[in-house]
Amino acid sequence: MTTSTIGRPTFRQTLSAALAETRMRMINISRYPGQLMLEIIIPIVFAAMPILLGRANGADAAANFKANTGTANYVAFLLIGANAFTLVSNAFWHIAYWLRFEQETGTLESVYLTPTSSVTLASGVALYSIVRGLTAAFLAFFLGCLIFRVNPFEGDVWLALAFILAGLIPLYGVALLFGAVVLKVKESNAIVGLMQWAVGFLMGLFYPVAVLPPLVRWAALLFPPTWMTNGVRSALLGVGFFFGEWYLDMAVLWVFMLFAPLFGFWVFNRVERGIQRNEGVGQF
Amino acid sequence: MYGQVRIEKLSKTYQTRQRKGLFKSEAKAIEALTGISFEIKPGEVFGLLGPNGAGKTTLIKCLTTLLLPTSGRAWINGFELAKEDNSIRATVGCMLMGERGLYWKLTGRENLVFFGALYHLSPAARRRRADEIIARLDLGELADRAVETYSSGQKMKLAFAKALINDAPLLILDEPTNTLDLPSARELRAVVRELNQQGKTVIYTTHIMSEAETMCDRVAIIDRGEVLALGTVPELKASMNREAVIRIEGVISTQASQAVEALPGVTRAATAAVNGHTQLTVMAQDDQMTLLPRLIETLTAHHAVVQKITPEEVTLEDVFIARTGRTLADDTRVK
Numbered sequence: 001m002t003t004s005t006i007g008r009p010t011f012r013q014t015l016s017a018a019l020a021e022t023r024m025r026m027i028n029i030s031r032y033p034g035q036l037m038l039e040i041i042i043p044i045v046f047a048a049m050p051i052l053l054g055r056a057n058g059a060d061a062a063a064n065f066k067a068n069t070g071t072a073n074y075v076a077f078l079l080i081g082a083n084a085f086t087l088v089s090n091a092f093w094h095i096a097y098w099l100r101f102e103q104e105t106g107t108l109e110s111v112y113l114t115p116t117s118s119v120t121l122a123s124g125v126a127l128y129s130i131v132r133g134l135t136a137a138f139l140a141f142f143l144g145c146l147i148f149r150v151n152p153f154e155g156d157v158w159l160a161l162a163f164i165l166a167g168l169i170p171l172y173g174v175a176l177l178f179g180a181v182v183l184k185v186k187e188s189n190a191i192v193g194l195m196q197w198a199v200g201f202l203m204g205l206f207y208p209v210a211v212l213p214p215l216v217r218w219a220a221l222l223f224p225p226t227w228m229t230n231g232v233r234s235a236l237l238g239v240g241f242f243f244g245e246w247y248l249d250m251a252v253l254w255v256f257m258l259f260a261p262l263f264g265f266w267v268f269n270r271v272e273r274g275i276q277r278n279e280g281v282g283q284f
Numbered sequence: 285m286y287g288q289v290r291i292e293k294l295s296k297t298y299q300t301r302q303r304k305g306l307f308k309s310e311a312k313a314i315e316a317l318t319g320i321s322f323e324i325k326p327g328e329v330f331g332l333l334g335p336n337g338a339g340k341t342t343l344i345k346c347l348t349t350l351l352l353p354t355s356g357r358a359w360i361n362g363f364e365l366a367k368e369d370n371s372i373r374a375t376v377g378c379m380l381m382g383e384r385g386l387y388w389k390l391t392g393r394e395n396l397v398f399f400g401a402l403y404h405l406s407p408a409a410r411r412r413r414a415d416e417i418i419a420r421l422d423l424g425e426l427a428d429r430a431v432e433t434y435s436s437g438q439k440m441k442l443a444f445a446k447a448l449i450n451d452a453p454l455l456i457l458d459e460p461t462n463t464l465d466l467p468s469a470r471e472l473r474a475v476v477r478e479l480n481q482q483g484k485t486v487i488y489t490t491h492i493m494s495e496a497e498t499m500c501d502r503v504a505i506i507d508r509g510e511v512l513a514l515g516t517v518p519e520l521k522a523s524m525n526r527e528a529v530i531r532i533e534g535v536i537s538t539q540a541s542q543a544v545e546a547l548p549g550v551t552r553a554a555t556a557a558v559n560g561h562t563q564l565t566v567m568a569q570d571d572q573m574t575l576l577p578r579l580i581e582t583l584t585a586h587h588a589v590v591q592k593i594t595p596e597e598v599t600l601e602d603v604f605i606a607r608t609g610r611t612l613a614d615d616t617r618v619k
Contacts, residue, residue, distance in 0.1 A: 006371045013404040020401030024390065031389045031430070106384025110446070113348055113380070114402035115373040273352075278299055280351040 009115065017116040021124025022131070029132065039086065039136035044144045047082035050206050051075050051148060069208045071237040076154070079144040080236065081205045083137040084229040087164075088171060088203065089196045090136075094129035095122065095175040096182045096192045109280075118272060119265055122179070126172040134164070155236035159246060163235060166253040167228025173260030174224065180264075180271040203229050208239065224256040286361050286375065286453040287326030287485035289347065293319045294356035296342050296509075316342040318509040319356065324487065324502075326453075329480050331500030332489040333604060339509040340489050341380075344456055347487075348378055361454055374403065377452035379460050383439030385446065388432040392423055392442045395431060396449055403450040410449070417445045421475065436463040444472060448479075455479065456487045461495065473499060493601045503600065505607050512607045520603045528568050528575060529596040532583070536562040540586035547578055561591065 009017070029036065054061040054074050066072040102108035111121060145152040181191055202220040203209070209220045209230070220226045221242070231249050233239045241249040296317040301309040316339050324330045334340045345351040347360055349369040358365040361375040379385075386395050393414055400410025418427045423445060426438055434442065440463055447455060457476070461469035476499065480486055490496050496503055497517050505513040505520075513520055536555065541564055545553035552567040568575050576595070583590055 006374050008370070009404045016407070017401050017404060020398055024387065024394070024398045027394060028387065028389045105388070106381045107387060109350060109381055110385035110399070111402060112350060113373060113376075113378045114399065115370045115404060116402040117370075276350070277352045277354075280345055 014116075014120050018120045018124035018127065021121050022128040025125065025128040026131070029128075036132075036136070039090075039132075040140045040143065043079070043082040043086045043137070043140040044147065046085070047078040047144060047206075048148075050078050054078075068211070070239040071233075073150060073154070073237055075148045075150045076145065076152075076237055077233060077239070078206055079141055079148070079150075080233050081229060082144075083141050084203065084225065084232065085196075085200045085205050086140065087133045087137050087168070088199055088225045090129055090133040091126075091168070091171045091175040092178055092192050092196050092199075094125060094132075095172065095179045098125050099179050099182050100189075118268070122176060122265075122268070126175075129172070130168055134168075155238065157236070159235035160232045163228055163231030163250070163253070166250060166257060167224050167231065170224035170253065170256035170260035171228070173256075173262070173264035176261070176264035176268050180268040183268075183275055184271050199223055199225055202226060224253060224260060227253050227256070285326055287483070288359070288361065289324035289330075289454065289485070289487070290359045291323070291347075292321050292357045294321070294343070294346060294358055295319050295354050296339075296346060296351065297354045316509050317346070317353070320506075320509070320511055321356075322504060322511060322514055324485060326485055327480070327483055328501040329476070329486045329488055329499055331496045331503035332487065332506060333491075333493075333496055333503055333600070334506035335608070338506045340506055341458070342509075343506070344380065344458060344487070344489070347372075348376060348380065348456060349373055374450065375452050375454060377447040377450055377455045379443050379447040379455075379457045382443050382459070382462060383434075383436060385443055386431050386439060389430060391430055392427045392434075392445070393418065395442065396445060399446050400449050405450070413449055413451070417448050420448075421445050422471075437465055437468050440464055441468060441472070444475075453483070454485045454487070458489050459491065460488070461490070461492070493599060493604070497600050505604055507608045513603065517600060520600065523603070530566045530568075530575065530579065531594040531596070532564045532566065532579070532590055532592070533558065533561055533594075534583075534591040535589040536564050536583065537586060537588065540564075540583050540588040543582050543586050544579060547582060549575065 051074070054065070057064075062072040062074060065074040065077070069077065071077060099108065102111070112118070142152050178192060178195055185191065202212075202216070202223055203225040204212075204220070209217055209226060212220060227242070227249055230239070230242060231246070231253070234241045234246065234249075243249055243252070294317055295315070298314040298316055300312050300314060302312045303309050320339075320343065332340045332343070342351065346353045346365070347358060349365065349372055352366060360372045363369075363371040363375070365372065387398070390398065396414035396417060397410050400413055401407075403410075405413060414427075418424060421441060421444070423441065426434060426442070431439060431442065440460070444457070444460055447457065455476075460476070461472055464472060473495070476486055476488070488496075488499055490499075500517065502514065502516050503520060504511050513523070515523070538555075541553055541555050541562075544550060544564065544566055547568075550566055550568045552565075554565050556563045556565070566575070566579060576593070580590065
């Protein structure tokens with residue numbers, strides 16, 4: 001009678017649906033090549049401003065920077081911060097804006113009419129965002145290092161990659177929390193804009209979090225991107241892990257990795273259910 | 285049972301806020317559905333008629349699990365609403381938001397294959413199904429172009445194609461011929477009839493009365509969240525107690541006219557001279573379909589020569605206006 005699966009889908013079917021979502025978004029964004037170029041250029045331009053400020057301070061800049069951060073390589077420090085910020089921004093925008101954009105275009109109702117769960121759809125969007133974000137971040141970082149003549153392979157590259165991957169999963173859990181807010185409040189731009197800058201400030205975009213006031217520093221440590229950024233800087237530049245050893249900082253990220261997505265999905269599902277009781281999920 | 289829909293006292297109340305000033309608002313409850321109950325049989329084309337704000341879209345959104353009802357129960361294809369929602373979604377094909385439910389940067393084929401994946405079709409099955417639908421709806425030329433290049437009517441056609449991707453036993457089509465030109469609308473209706481003949485149940489909402497009359501086995505008229513009338517189109521028309529009127533022109537003798545007036549069910553038969561021949565106006569309680577053969581037989585038996593027959597039928601619009609006091613164009617949305 002129907003070619004669709006009735007009842008609970010298999011893991012393979014769920015994975016196939018999530019990958020179809022990822023693939024669809026890849027196809028979609030490939031038709032906006034200008035947007036993809038911007039994502040490589042913007043972090044470089046963003047980091048260039050403080051880098052050039054540092055250069056303007058002459059030879060003392062590197063020495064002073066080392067005294068306060070543990071590395072003289074402020075160029076790589078700033079490029080890492082800019083690209084980590086881009087990853088965080090992308091996570092928030094891709095998840096929150098996915099919901100908002102689909103509500104406006106009417107496609108959110110279309111996908112909610114299918115038996116694929118919103119968790120599966122969100123996973124597909126997250127995977128797409130990770131692939132797109134990481135590709136842009138790596139290209140931007142390498143291009144930035146080329147432009148400013150720093151060695152991108154200084155330090156432990158594999159450990160840096162491990163910190164990035166461990167930091168991304170809880171990041172999307174946090175992004176899903178804001179997705180829930182977007183579903184409820186229906187105003188994505190202001191919320192996402194505010195949160196991305198708040199998180200950017202807390203994660204030490206262009207400075208070590210040690211320079212933040214004590215209360216703000218504690219708040220910063222509640223965010224996975226702070227641990228991710230510091231982990232990458234420590235692996236590549238030797239600035240120093242928060243707990244002194246890489247495996248202790250990694251353990252904290254693993255705890256975030258376990259709880260942040262679960263908490264994000266739980267909040268998202270509750271908000272979704274609440275909205276279904278009233279105006280309906282796809283309603284704009 | 286597949287194709288069957290059963291609704292028991294379904295209600296939906298929206299909680300909203302009404303602005304009273306710059307910073308003040310007050311809570312307001314809007315009853316969109318008030319205890320609706322009816323059944324749709326497997327294999328029928330069931331029409332939903334009602335003005336804007338009547339509750340049609342709310343009802344459809346409840347049945348398709350987009351909206352949770354406030355109270356009441358429903359079973360769609362044998363699966364209970366709010367308990368087996370995934371199974372409901374898997375066994376219903378929907379065209380609800382027309383061209384707005386498509387990804388405009390993707391091609392038509394890419395849209396179909398993507399939605400096939402969300403219905404858990406295998407990669408080969410979704411491509412095969414997309415090819416079948418593209419061929420059936422004659423979308424060949426359009427299928428590999430981005431949807432943003434389509435006309436409104438072409439987007440509606442693709443939206444209809446999307447509703448067919450999971451080959452569901454129940455189709456819910458919300459104004460599917462909206463913005464379609466006449467040939468495309470005719471073609472779509474023919475496809476719907478064909479699908480119905482293959483055994484699919486169809487819930488069809490439309491503003492076009494003639495479409496409801498020709499497409500639907502049964503029609504429900506909804507207004508202000510209530511079902512005001514439900515039945516086949518002839519039943520609804522018969523419920524009007526309005527006389528059928530037939531005008532016959534030709535050569536009709538007085539005897540023939542009297543014989544017609546004596547027929548059971550005929551209330552009046554009056555003759556008049558029009559353009560050199562007789563016009564016989566017959567009014568009856570019977571509907572057109574049963575009256576006409578008897579009229580012609582009687583006239584022929586009395587040597588009348590019939591040149592023209594003009595029936596004046598009760599239309600569904602008449603039924604609608606009689607039940608609701610409004611036309612379909614009137615807006616019932618809560619102000």
